[in-house]
Every structure is written in structure tokens, then in C-alpha cells.
Amino acid sequence: MNKINILYTGRHPEILETVVRLINQNENWNGFGASSNEEAINLFTTINFTIVLLGCGIPEDEEKQLRDTFAAINPECPVIQHYGGGSGLLSNEIYAALAKANV
Template sequence: MEKTNILVLADHAEILETIIRLINKNESWNGVGVNSYENAAAAFKLDKFDLVLLGVGVNDAVEQQVFELCKSIDQRIVCMRHYGGGSGLLHSEICHALGL
């Protein structure tokens, strides 16, 4: 079974690390973390992503850039804000975004 690839963009290193760790605890998901729009764009050149989560420190301008990037690559990529909270909320957000 192919894993769901999830890209997380956040500029707070410890929070980004925690989100990626929680995502990768699920055997069906593969989380990749980046801390800038430029790194997100570079990640898309290396891999295909099904979901992009925008976390801590991502401002409105960068959010818009990421939405446009996702739309230009594949209209099916889900791109959404991650608002924080425990692992249960993260799991729920991802499942909801993926229609699970």
C-alpha cells in the first residue's frame, strides 16, 4: 500500500518536528517538514504530495503562494491550515482533509 505523502510548512522548528513525528507514527502516512516557501517548492520537485499543512508562522502571503503552487502542480492536492492542538486533533484534521 502506498503511503499518503504530507508536506508540513511551519517556521517553528520544535513544533514542526513534533508534527512530523506524529504524522509518521501513522503507518499509512509519510510526513516531510519544511520551514519556508522556497523549501516547499523544492520538496515538490523531489516528491508528490497529497496534502500540505500550513502551521505556525506561515503568514497570509506565503499561504497564498503555497495554495497557488499546489493548484499549479495538481488540483487534487489538499492545502490547509493546521491550527495546533494534540495528536488527536492533527489526526482528525488529516483524516477530514483526505476524506477518510
């Protein structure tokens, strides 16, 4: 089985590192992190992501740019807001997005 690629983008380096580490603790998931829109879009255009998580600290206009760009490239990929709250909440958000994406 191929791993599910998950992109997390946020502006806080410590949170980004933690979320990607938590994602990668699941043997079926492959987490990637991006700290800027440019980095997130570059990753999104080169890797087939199943889910995108938007973290805190992204200005509203940049979030809109990301959502619009991701939707134009792959409208089937859910983009969900992740505000934190521990690994249990993160896993639940990912499982819910996977169910929504029929994965």
C-alpha cells in the same frame, strides 16, 4: 499499499519537528517538513503529496504564494490549515482531508 505523503510547512522548528514525528507515527503516512516556502515548493515538485498542512507563523503573502503554487502544480492536493491542538486534532484533520481527496 503505498504510504500517503503529507507535507507540513511552518515557521516554528520545534512544532515542525513534532508534527512530522506525529504524522510518521501512523504506519500508513509519510511525513515531510519544510520551514520555508522554497523548501516546501522544492519538496512539492519532487514528491507526490496527498495533503499539505500549513502551520502557524507563515505570513499571509507567503501562504498565498504556497497555495497558488501548490494549486498550479497539483490542484487535486488539499491544502489545509493546521493550528495545533494535539495529535488527536492533527489525525482528524488528516483523515478529513483524505476523505475529501477520496483517498
